[in-house]
Amino acid sequence: MxxxxxxxxxxxxxxxxxxxxxxxxxxxxxxxxxxxYHTSFPAGVVFLxxxxxSGAEVVSVRLDGxxxxxxxxxxxxxxLTLPRALVRGxxxxxxxxxxxxxxxxxxAQYSTFFRLPVNHEGLIxxxxxxxxxxxxxLTRIFQPVMANFAKAIELCRHNDAYTSGLVVQRNQALEGxxxxxxxxxxxxxxxxxxxxxxxxxxxxxxxxxxxxxVGGYRLAWVGFAQSDExxxxxxxxxxxxxxxxxxxxxxxxxxxxxxxxPTGSAVRTRQPQVVQDIRDDRSYAPWRGAALQSGFAAVLAxxxxxxxxxxxxxxxxxxxxxxxxxxxxxxxxSELANDLAFGIINLRNRxxxxxxxxxxxxGLEDALQAIASTIEMRDPYxxxxxxxxxxxxxxxxxxxxxxxxxxxxxHLAGMVHDVGKIGLPAEILSxxxxxxxxxxxxxxxxxxxxxxxxxxxxxxxxxxxMVLQHHERLDxxxxxxxxxxxxxxxxxxxxxxxxxxxATFSFRPYRPALGIDTALGxxxxxxxxxxxxxxxxxxxxxxxxxxxxxxxxx
Amino acid sequence: xxxxxMHYLPSIEEPVLERQLASWxxxxxxxxxxxxxxxAEGAAVPKLQEVCARLxxxxxxxxFPALVESDTFRTQGAWILRFDEMPYANLYPDLPRESDRxxxxxxxxxxxxxxxxxxxxxxxLFMLFDAxxxxxxxxxxxxxxxxxxxxxxxxxxxxxxxxxxxPCLFDGSRIVQGGVLVLLLQPHHGAxxxxxxxxxxxxxxATSTDGNRxxxxxxxxxxxxxxxxxxxxxxxxxxxxxxYQYAVHFPVGIVRANGMILVRIPVQLEADGSLFCVGExxxxxxxxxxxxxxxxxxxxxNALAHxxxxxxxxxxxxxxxxxxxxxxxxxLGIDAAQDELRALTQxxxxxxxxxxxxxxxxxxxxxxxxxxxxxxxxxxSYWGRSNV
Numbered sequence: 001m002x003x004x005x006x007x008x009x010x011x012x013x014x015x016x017x018x019x020x021x022x023x024x025x026x027x028x029x030x031x032x033x034x035x036x037y038h039t040s041f042p043a044g045v046v047f048l049x050x051x052x053x054s055g056a057e058v059v060s061v062r063l064d065g066x067x068x069x070x071x072x073x074x075x076x077x078x079x080l081t082l083p084r085a086l087v088r089g090x091x092x093x094x095x096x097x098x099x100x101x102x103x104x105x106x107x108a109q110y111s112t113f114f115r116l117p118v119n120h121e122g123l124i125x126x127x128x129x130x131x132x133x134x135x136x137x138l139t140r141i142f143q144p145v146m147a148n149f150a151k152a153i154e155l156c157r158h159n160d161a162y163t164s165g166l167v168v169q170r171n172q173a174l175e176g177x178x179x180x181x182x183x184x185x186x187x188x189x190x191x192x193x194x195x196x197x198x199x200x201x202x203x204x205x206x207x208x209x210x211x212x213x214v215g216g217y218r219l220a221w222v223g224f225a226q227s228d229e230x231x232x233x234x235x236x237x238x239x240x241x242x243x244x245x246x247x248x249x250x251x252x253x254x255x256x257x258x259x260x261x262p263t264g265s266a267v268r269t270r271q272p273q274v275v276q277d278i279r280d281d282r283s284y285a286p287w288r289g290a291a292l293q294s295g296f297a298a299v300l301a302x303x304x305x306x307x308x309x310x311x312x313x314x315x316x317x318x319x320x321x322x323x324x325x326x327x328x329x330x331x332x333x334s335e336l337a338n339d340l341a342f343g344i345i346n347l348r349n350r351x352x353x354x355x356x357x358x359x360x361x362x363g364l365e366d367a368l369q370a371i372a373s374t375i376e377m378r379d380p381y382x383x384x385x386x387x388x389x390x391x392x393x394x395x396x397x398x399x400x401x402x403x404x405x406x407x408x409x410x411h412l413a414g415m416v417h418d419v420g421k422i423g424l425p426a427e428i429l430s431x432x433x434x435x436x437x438x439x440x441x442x443x444x445x446x447x448x449x450x451x452x453x454x455x456x457x458x459x460x461x462x463x464x465x466m467v468l469q470h471h472e473r474l475d476x477x478x479x480x481x482x483x484x485x486x487x488x489x490x491x492x493x494x495x496x497x498x499x500x501x502x503a504t505f506s507f508r509p510y511r512p513a514l515g516i517d518t519a520l521g522x523x524x525x526x527x528x529x530x531x532x533x534x535x536x537x538x539x540x541x542x543x544x545x546x547x548x549x550x551x552x553x554x
Numbered sequence: 555x556x557x558x559x560m561h562y563l564p565s566i567e568e569p570v571l572e573r574q575l576a577s578w579x580x581x582x583x584x585x586x587x588x589x590x591x592x593x594a595e596g597a598a599v600p601k602l603q604e605v606c607a608r609l610x611x612x613x614x615x616x617x618f619p620a621l622v623e624s625d626t627f628r629t630q631g632a633w634i635l636r637f638d639e640m641p642y643a644n645l646y647p648d649l650p651r652e653s654d655r656x657x658x659x660x661x662x663x664x665x666x667x668x669x670x671x672x673x674x675x676x677x678x679l680f681m682l683f684d685a686x687x688x689x690x691x692x693x694x695x696x697x698x699x700x701x702x703x704x705x706x707x708x709x710x711x712x713x714x715x716x717x718x719x720x721p722c723l724f725d726g727s728r729i730v731q732g733g734v735l736v737l738l739l740q741p742h743h744g745a746x747x748x749x750x751x752x753x754x755x756x757x758x759x760a761t762s763t764d765g766n767r768x769x770x771x772x773x774x775x776x777x778x779x780x781x782x783x784x785x786x787x788x789x790x791x792x793x794x795x796x797x798y799q800y801a802v803h804f805p806v807g808i809v810r811a812n813g814m815i816l817v818r819i820p821v822q823l824e825a826d827g828s829l830f831c832v833g834e835x836x837x838x839x840x841x842x843x844x845x846x847x848x849x850x851x852x853x854x855x856n857a858l859a860h861x862x863x864x865x866x867x868x869x870x871x872x873x874x875x876x877x878x879x880x881x882x883x884x885x886l887g888i889d890a891a892q893d894e895l896r897a898l899t900q901x902x903x904x905x906x907x908x909x910x911x912x913x914x915x916x917x918x919x920x921x922x923x924x925x926x927x928x929x930x931x932x933x934x935s936y937w938g939r940s941n942v
Contacts, residue, residue, distance in 0.1 A: 007811070009759050009840045010811045011811070012759075013840060014811070033695065037924060037926070040923055068703060069703050134813055
């Protein structure tokens, strides 16, 4: 291999090393490094845009890269003013300390340079204190490298532009994902609020809190459309800033200046309304000053629609950055508003339904009370008996851990358990002394009569069954059907014990009041035989622990 | 700094060592020590650490294949070199190989160094690498990109001449491997590096390399071409069996555009026919096969002496720190190398020469030269404050 071939091979190596770079900054560094390595100059600089020659003695040119000189590395990107004789000219190795003065500093004094033009616009200067020893014509051999370097610069510029375009696209995509994630998190947390919260005020407040704390929005508030003359919108819940902010504001859903902002328009048009940049949106003028002061930049207002599609209010969300809401985020937040509206309507319907049920129940209970009063009027000896049985049965049931609804049903059954006596002659009911068998047989009919009276009334509880069974006994010795054990409703087993205790405790036409000890002795004696053992125990515990006392029988 | 700032201990005996250090410390209470030991004395490192710890003297050092004491190679004893004031020193073990981690490691080294640079112009970044670190040239390039001309660059590789991995860098409490010991000498004017190898006309291209390995030359297995070149130009038949005997005599030269040669000594023949060198070989580098007769010792020594003069003053009457490449000694042969040392001693007329047999060297031919990682060179520098 002769010297020319060697040079070509070295150049080939250099070109391959340089062309491995795909970005401009590393390309400049690599090229300078390669040139320093191959020439033994200690430092080098590169200028990519040398202005056309105007004949001036000095040239202002931006320094695009430097290797080997810390002072010059720190000046990369700055405009340097250099002598024309240094910048202009062909490839040259030259000793000229004066020309190099602008590139020298206290820490590096240069006396020699190696100038390498790059096409017609660029320039590389290798700098040193002495001309490095070489037997080769440096000024000629690097020309092919410089030609290749010029092409590599173009390619790297294109690639950098393309890459930065990709970076912008990627950042946009990431921003989109971030926004959608934000909206999704808000939606998910909002749905959790709908499931968890049982009253409207808390629901509205929680939803606003979620939008701000989970979603990261700056302000969220709910306003309800009013039917007043101004068609005003009244803020009813908010989160994110001090309450005073909205208190100072006025909103309307009418077609007027205060109604043409996003919130009013959302209610009026029943469509989501967005202001991506409040600084230049004319419709936002009435609120702009205060909003900017509070750090808002974009606003999204979402209508709250009832089942008929009418807007009864709006959820308004303010963000700190302009163009904060993209289409996917708006879609998800609209879903949140729809869920909130559904939650509000649902809550309101639930309250209404509960009221109706309460009313109905009250009507039934009033009717039962009327029936009870009727029987008590006919039978003064049982006056108050049903009421006291009801109270005791209720207490035993609670002691046994029955839920309040079931206890209440038992209470009502106790109130009317002797309603069947209405069909018996009053003389028998109030007869002093022992009843004849035939009279007792008549008495035994009262559970069935009571059942007949109540069986067609629709209660949420088996009241007619309880009335029918309340004289059945655990061992099957009761009447009217001789039911045993579990064939008898638990409520009835409780009612039976309460009935026996109250009856024994109280005065009867055929005997005096026997007192509570006798009453409790009676159920203890027949515990597990006539009466349910657990029910008896609960009843005994109530009295022993003084959790229950009868009021004075009449 | 007096002549006594460089002291050779023929054997490492605790009382002698302690006496010498205590004597120094009485003159220089802020002193520190750079200890250079031959690999055969590796077991003495804990002893050195103990004595320095006892005397509260900062210590750094490294193990090399051998020492150079004036004009003689020594495999016993130790050089202890005194810093009048201990400079900034840091030991970085286990340097990474992967590009990203290496980048971070170099950034870390630069971040550690930078606050210690001070305002002085004349600062030398003195690096002692474990020779088994495979990417020293890359590390050097990265350091130069960041520190540029804020420092002079000087260094050498430590370790075993058999290239067996071993902990070879130490400070007062640790002895590590796979890393670098970094010192900031200031004021210090750097070092001069020279090898005196000429480029023969025959040159071929490394068509495939992988860090320190030359995989292919001229698109053929590297060893095959290496064998042909040795046979054609020097009439030597190199086989797998005699590779280790001959390879050091036929190092590879990387030709630069200015005709200068960067020497790489093959130290291992891989099973796939690739040649493992001390120091990286750039992809597509132009390679040439060098041989002993192409070394010009006289030119080398003159260049070194001239270089030292340019650094500030002629070497006569000064203390000189010398790194003499182990590969060069193998290449020249022990007698020729010994002759070269004697010639250097006579040429320099230095008051003292403390040196080691190194496994690769870092520096430039002149001050503020582009720093490179070399093999087969001599690196000379002044030691001590009065000599800089």
